[in-house]
Amino acid sequence: MKIKRGRHRIVLTFKRIVIKIPRVYFKDGMANLLLELKHPQLFKYYRNTVLHDGTSKTSLFGGLICNWQERSFYSRTKLAILAPTYFSLFGLLNIQKMGQPIKIHDKDLLGQLIEITDKGVYSDPHTFENPDNFCILQGKISIVDYPLKTHRVLLDYGDKIQEKFDLSCDFWSKGNLHVETKRS
Numbered sequence: 001m002k003i004k005r006g007r008h009r010i011v012l013t014f015k016r017i018v019i020k021i022p023r024v025y026f027k028d029g030m031a032n033l034l035l036e037l038k039h040p041q042l043f044k045y046y047r048n049t050v051l052h053d054g055t056s057k058t059s060l061f062g063g064l065i066c067n068w069q070e071r072s073f074y075s076r077t078k079l080a081i082l083a084p085t086y087f088s089l090f091g092l093l094n095i096q097k098m099g100q101p102i103k104i105h106d107k108d109l110l111g112q113l114i115e116i117t118d119k120g121v122y123s124d125p126h127t128f129e130n131p132d133n134f135c136i137l138q139g140k141i142s143i144v145d146y147p148l149k150t151h152r153v154l155l156d157y158g159d160k161i162q163e164k165f166d167l168s169c170d171f172w173s174k175g176n177l178h179v180e181t182k183r184s
Ligand SMILES: Nc1ncnc2c1ncn2[C@@H]1O[C@H](COP(=O)(O)OP(=O)(O)OP(=O)(O)O)[C@@H](O)[C@H]1O
Pocket: 004, 005, 006, 007, 008, 009, 010, 011, 013, 018, 020, 066, 083, 096, 097, 098, 099, 100, 101, 126, 127, 130, 132, 133, 135, 144, 145
């Protein structure tokens, strides 16, 4: 068994499955809560955000929310691009299929995804620019980290990503990256 650490979850990896357990940043959560109570307008600002960094909600419950969103999105859609989330204990613990890591530079990943999704991945750059959030399952790219902000683009482009994504893409190390990776 290996232990990996994401920002929101601790992940225990086994041969066929991984177990995702929420991380709780208690000190940050309390500090953010005090700040939000002192400045109630912050509540309004954050109210419509599901995972805004640096709030009491994300510090305390970010991992739980991610786990819950992953399980409910997978069970609702069963999209082929999603690493299957088999089970969730109310978000306190998720069991997901283990995938093989992909070996690709982050710019080759993001560059291709921007092209394939017609910039749809701008909805969640934190997730889509990180190769660790992807894996290979049955020879195709799959995603292991799919919070709410990724759902629209995965619904619209999940199949196309699996069809068009070139896992051997190596523009970055060859020094001839040509795709636009900045917001325009
Ligand atoms: N199904 C899986 N198969 C293989 N490895 C996985 C799987 N799920 C997660 N991992 C590994 O564990 C790490 C953390 O998992 P994940 O990205 O889901 O957590 P997170 O806290 O949401 O991450 P982030 O820091 O991107 O917010 C991943 O980057 C990946 O390396």
